[in-house]
Amino acid sequence: MTKIQKSPVIHPRFVVLALAIGMLAACTGCKTVESSYNPGAASAPTLPCPVALSLSKEFTSYECVNSQVVLVGEVIHAPLGPSLQKYATYVAQSVFGDVQVLDSQPPRSDVKLLLVPRVTGSRLNPPAGNVRVTTGDLGVHWDFNDPKTGKTLYSTQIESEFAYPHIRFDAHFADVVDGLMTNLTSVTIQRFNASKDVQQLSGH
Numbered sequence: 772m773t774k775i776q777k778s779p780v781i782h783p784r785f786v787v788l789a790l791a792i793g794m795l796a797a798c799t800g801c802k803t804v805e806s807s808y809n810p811g812a813a814s815a816p817t818l819p820c821p822v823a824l825s826l827s828k829e830f831t832s833y834e835c836v837n838s839q840v841v842l843v844g845e846v847i848h849a850p851l852g853p854s855l856q857k858y859a860t861y862v863a864q865s866v867f868g869d870v871q872v873l874d875s876q877p878p879r880s881d882v883k884l885l886l887v888p889r890v891t892g893s894r895l896n897p898p899a900g901n902v903r904v905t906t907g908d909l910g911v912h913w914d915f916n917d918p919k920t921g922k923t924l925y926s927t928q929i930e931s932e933f934a935y936p937h938i939r940f941d942a943h944f945a946d947v948v949d950g951l952m953t954n955l956t957s958v959t960i961q962r963f964n965a966s967k968d969v970q971q972l973s974g975h
Contacts, residue, residue, distance in 0.1 A: 808952040816868030823878035835893040931955035
């Protein structure tokens with residue numbers, strides 16, 4: 772006797788789930804956030820002294836990557852490296868004036884301090900719920916080293932936060948990145964100028 776095989780019954784819920792997964796996969800993309808941050812020419816130094824600035828490849832090519840859902844499945848990439856390089860150079864020149872930006876060469880013999888910045892973390896947050904605000908935060912750690920021995924003489928952590936309120940639900944990431952960098956620049960210069968340790972190390 773021939774058995775009649777029944778076709779499996781596909782529940783409508785599974786059909787909806789499969790379609791939803793397919794739509795998510797199709798919508799997955801990458802959004803690159805460009806920054807227009809440009810601090811311009813450095814002001815007159817407040818603690819004049821010759822220093823060297825060491826910028827690692829990790830620092831000058833740093834990217835903030837945020838996988839939070841903004842538009843379904845969208846990943847946010849913010850290449851902050853170029854802005855961070857401008858920031859570090861501007862800060863060093865505004866505070867110390869005579870800055871040797873190292874490029875594989877050793878510090879000059881008259882250099883008093885070796886400055887080494889590194890990013891400790893960053894985040895961009897899209898609007899959530901009914902709150903039409905895009906926010907972000909960025910942290911940079913600075914080491915002040917002896918240029919001859921490499922010993923760390925002083926360290927400080929700089930944190931920057933910025934919020935951009937808006938009417939629509941669009942995520943204004945570019946505005947947040949520019950605000951983060953501008954705020955980071957201001958806070959760093961203030962911190963260096965107010966530090967008794969930095970004043971002593973620079974001979975002031």
